[in-house]
């Protein structure tokens with residue numbers, strides 16, 4: 038313990054956060070509208086001086102909302118990579134303590150630690166709703182504490198010198214004043230058919246299936262998040278490679294039935310036809326199959 042009264046050491050950022058390196062980022066597959074918004078933001082940040090001559094400033098804050106597994110974290114990481122900066126990822130829920138005043142102190146310590154960083158970086162505040170929920174009028178200590186955290190966050194957002202991205206699965210819970218403080222609000226939803234096709238293709242690689250089969254898989258996974266699509270395609274590759282070793286058939290219907298039994302969208306999400314409709318599995322039984330390894334030096338090719 039330090040003997041200095043009121044001395045608050047600046048804690049290391051890694052006490053609160055995970056630092057993601059730019060070189061480890063992977064670009065998410067997004068809708069054209071979101072892709073454009075991201076490109077606009079990058080152009081804007083590069084045009085700081087030009088904008089200044091018109092009395093304008095580039096936006097420095099963004100709020101990403103939308104269901105889990107649709108690419109909020111992936112997008113923030115990709116964005117930091119495009120700027121060549123590390124991403125400081127903080128799960129805001131981890132700052133919550135039951136000690137009176139403790140959560141607010143953790144929020145302060147976090148911002149102190151970020152300010153003390155010598156290297157420029159992007160701050161990513163995940164599960165932002167856990168500290169920025171709507172203010173309530175109540176006399177209970179917990180309500181007062183929550184309200185004062187929201188007020189202090191408003192001031193922190195206004196004075197933060199760098200680029201800040203927040204994310205939430207629960208946009209309805211965010212305090213409206215906090216919501217408006219962000220320079221941009223992007224909603225990242227479940228992918229449409231074009232995006233699903235691209236996501237399925239990416240995560241099936243290096244294996245490939247005929248286009249007709251990819252189109253069917255796109256259709257039967259309507260409503261699924263990219264995270265589920267990835268799990269499905271990675272599971273498919275694993276199963277096709279290993280099924281003979283556990284003595285199971287590798288026909289399309291057999292493989293997909295095993296996958297459906299072990300990969301499942303969360304109950305809060307829309308259940309895609311693959312999990313609910315008998316026509317989906319019947320069509321799968323008839324689709325062109327099996328996947329092939331498209332690499333020239335693949336074990337199959339040699």
Ligand SMILES: Nc1ncnc2c1ncn2[C@@H]1O[C@H](COP(=O)(O)OP(=O)(O)O)[C@@H](O)[C@H]1O
Pocket residue numbers: 064065066067104105106107108109110111112236263264265267
């Ligand atoms: N739009 C996307 N395109 C490609 N892959 C995605 C996309 N969204 C999510 N993923 C994959 O799903 C996983 C979870 O995504 P994540 O970015 O953590 O979602 P979120 O932060 O919205 O909950 C990641 O491993 C990522 O590879």
Ligand SMILES: [Mg+2]
Pocket residue numbers: 109110111163204
């Ligand atoms: Mg996330």
